[in-house]
Amino acid sequence: MINISLTIRIxxxxxxxxKMRSALTMLGIIIGxxxxxxxxAVGSGAKQRIAEQISSVGSNLLMILSGTTTPGGVRMGMGTQxxxxxxxxxxxxxxxxxVQYVAPTHGGAAQVIYGNQNWSTGITGTTPDMxxxxxxxxVSGRNFTDDDVRSAAKVCLLGKTVVDNLFGSVNPIGEVVRIKKVPFTVIGVLESKGQSPTGQDQDDVIYIPITTSQKKIFGTQFPGMVRIIMVKARSTEELSSAEKEITELLRQRHRIGPKQENDFTVRNLTQMMEAQEQSANVMTLLLGAIASVSLVVGGIGIMNIMLVSVTERTREIGIRMAVGAKTWDIRLQFIIEALTLSMIGGIIGIIFGVAVSEALSYFSGWKTLISPFSIALAFCFSAFVGVFFGFYPAYKASMLKPIEALRYE
Amino acid sequence: MALIDIRNICKTYDLGDVKVNALCGVSTVIDKGEFVAIMGPSGSGKSTFMNILGCLDTPTTGKYLLDGVDVEGLSRDDLAELRNKKIGFIFQGFNLLSRTSAIENVELPLIYAGMSSRQRRDLARQALDRVGLANRYNHLPNQLSGGQQQRVAIARALVNNAEIILADEPTGNLDTKTSVEIMELLVTLNQQSGITIILVTHEPDIALYGRRKIRFLDGSIVEDV
Known part of the structure; x- marks a missing residue:
């Protein structure tokens, strides 16, 4: 068998x-x-975005909502009771x-005033564990403490959106804002979290001690009542056991009989978002699969051209056979030719694909993520396409009869 | 020992409905160093005979011993190796690779013999020098005259130290003057290097260069002098 580098040169x-024909053949692979x-890249960009949102909401989260009661047969919505x-x-x-951390919340919307600026935002009363x-x-300042909760201190943490709207460039720490005319001292500014998976601005928020909210801002007819309890499980594996423990505990505490419906709802936020992540995975797979079809079509293009090439060069094959080329000499020559076409196409395609992904994220603002894995995969796949679709023409060439090939016009 | 020993070979082509006997009951012996001219009208079986001699085709029945080796039962690759080591071909239409320089054409058999590139270069140069193309190494076939192209083909046939050169109408595409030059080159190779030359031709004056004449008619040898 003759050496590979020589075959590559041939x-x-x-x-x-x-040139033209080779370029067009490669174009199929380039596009693929x-x-x-x-x-x-688009698919994994979307996936990464969802993953970021999940981590922005917090991981291993459960949300306990109050309500659904059925007074006199009328079923009320969640949170109504x-x-x-x-x-x-x-x-x-x-x-x-x-359960690792628990943060009950109580609050509502209110107008916040600082100097001559005002802003309407969600006020959430909670505990430091939030x-x-x-x-x-x-970003700056400090969290409020259990003491602040106990004493219903008038202190608050501001989300980034609130800071931007009320303070502009002024450092808000130590400043006083008025919420429903009650003065609060700003003690901390929260990191920016961006949009929630449902598109809400998570930074448009003010946290205050839950007792302050209950007693001074949003008075309640039931002392100690909370709207939502946020719970963080110790790990993802313990999410469902946490859910079970909470349900049992609350049924017991609320004295709910065995056949009665819960008067609360436990929602697994992480699960919901994992479902979204999964759908992004499916989307990536689907997009990749559709794109792979074009790669296969490109491969068929290579096969087509190689078949034409074998026919055109029948005489050359005959000459090579006459002077001593063996079956695999001929076969390798054509396989390597197909492989060279597909790999050059593959490399150009990778450069092109990376450029298109970058352009896409630059112009449309979609997040794209080019993983080395997808590049390696695309390259290997194009090499595979070359060998796979090059083999039949190469086989055909190697099976020609020397005399017939020599006589071919 | 005879270089070529052919015993009662037949070649039948199956064309579907009809079977054509291209060769029938041909036996002959060709010794090392002979210069044989094979003549006969078209369709007489001389080309088929040459193909079998050149291991490009195998007989349907009969025995062909090339240098004592029975060709029957050899695989494609074994035949390819046999062609590579023992036989050089010269064709009417030259059969050079286009867009490939003279020296690379001559190197071709050496490539398939697995020789290193330096060795190939040296041997190919020597072969081209021998056929008088010392200053045409890097010319492409279409930059060479017919006679020169045929010389490249002869160099290619020589380069692997073939014992036999099979020339199928080598002068068919050449003018008289060039034909004479090519024939004289073949005669020189035969006489100086002892290469066995078997030549197929139509033209009686070309056949005169051969020291032995075999005439084919309807698939059989009718004259052998």
């Missing part, structure tokens, strides 16, 4: 002889490979082993 010469890379209390939250923290539940850090 292949390159054959490709150079038919760049489509795979672009589509996978104040069935959850601050005591419930404390009990969950105390008695559920799978920041741990949501994996939320502070």
């Amino acid at each position: 292949a390159l010469r054959a490709i150079k002889v038919n 490979v760049s489509a795979v890379i672009t589509m996978v 104040p069935t959850l209390t601050f005591g419930d939250a404390q009990a969950i923290q105390r008695e559920c082993p799978s 920041l741990y539940v949501r994996d939320w850090g502070l």
